[in-house]
Amino acid sequence: MTITPFQALACPLDGEPLRQCDRTWRCAGGHSFDVARQGYVHLLPVQRKRSRDPGDSTEMVAARQRFLAAGHYRPIAEAVSRAALEGLSADAEAHCLDxxxxxxxxxxxxxxxxxxxxxxxxxxVDISKPAVLAAAKQDKRARWVVGSNARLPVLSATLDRLLCLFGFPMYDEFARVLKPGGLLLQVDAGPDHLRELREIIYPTLKPERAGNPETPPGFTLLGTDTIRYPLKLAGAQPIADLLTMTPHLYRASAVGRAQAAALETLAVTVDVRLMRFERGLDDNAPG
Incomplete structure (x- = not known):
């Protein structure tokens, strides 16, 4: 299998290209970043952190790892992978960022x-150190980096594909790092996503915003696909994992969390939207 670590990293302090020498990445400006023992690189400067330990906690990462390893979101992963691989040459190396x-x-x-x-x-790339640590422990083929979507440690116009799944899209940055004609694949929750769980943990549900978000500047919307299927969870652990890996854990009241914790089975609807955006070819696109 021809899977290699991405090389076109940029210094998070000055944007200059980083070059690896043994266990250290360095830029021409003299900044250096060591490769951790587990294989990841920390490229999130302390002055750009909004908290001491931003992003998902160790508990949230472990819950997500168990839930996804069980295959509950496999249809989503397969749909995203098909969209990412479509149109790529079988011979030329493609550069992909999650x-x-x-x-x-x-x-x-x-x-x-x-x-x-x-x-x-x-x-x-993830802002959570526990998440990147878990990724690096499981797979040595990819490059794993602690960093921020707000300022990706990636050289401009180097990516063929960019995935943003249930995340925080920064379209100016995404446009900067994608090659002209490169694809952004964005997955967001649909109106019925996990509705049954939300009905248990919230007194009332907020009205859903209708329609797709506006196409971001510098991109063209190629299409939107809906991935929808029923999911049955048996046992307290997968139900707890689902709640823990979502923002609902912190938004729900104590009563709502207790009601979810009492469940032994749960049938929910998976309803997500996969949008495919193409990076513009014109010189006026941002980035």
Missing amino acids: AGCGEGHYLRELARLADGKPPLALLG
Whole structure:
């Protein structure tokens, strides 16, 4: 299988190219960043952190890892992988970033389904150190980086594909790092996503916003696909994992969390929207 670590990293302090020498990445400006023992690189300057430990906690990462490993979101991973692989040459290496990669599940699924054709150079970036640590422990083929979507440590116009799954899209940055004609694949929750769980943990549900979000500047919307299917969870652990890996854990009241914790089975609807955006070819696109 031809899967290699992404090389076109940029210094998070001055944007200059980073070059690896042994266990250290350095830029021409003299900044250096060591490769951790587990294989990841920390490229999130302390002055750009909004908290001491931003992003998902160790508990949230472990819950997501168990839930995704059980295959509950496999249809989503397969749909994203098919969209990412479509149109790529079987011979030329394609460069792909998962922005907000979590513990690396979707990049691993992409590598599995690609099966070496096309060859892929993979990069996972997440603001959560526990998430990147978990990703690096599971897969040594990709490059795993602690960093921020607000200022990706990636050289401009180097990516063929960019994944943003249930994350925080930063379209100016995404346009900057994608090649002209490159694809942004964005997955967001649909109106009925996990509705049954939300009905248990919230007194009332907020009205859903209708329609797709506006196409961001510098991109063209190629299409939107809906991935929808019923999901049955048996046992307290997968139900607790689902709640823990979502923002609903902190938004729900104590009463709502207790009601969810008392469940032994749960039938929910998975309803997500996969949008495919193409990076513009014109010189007026941002980035």
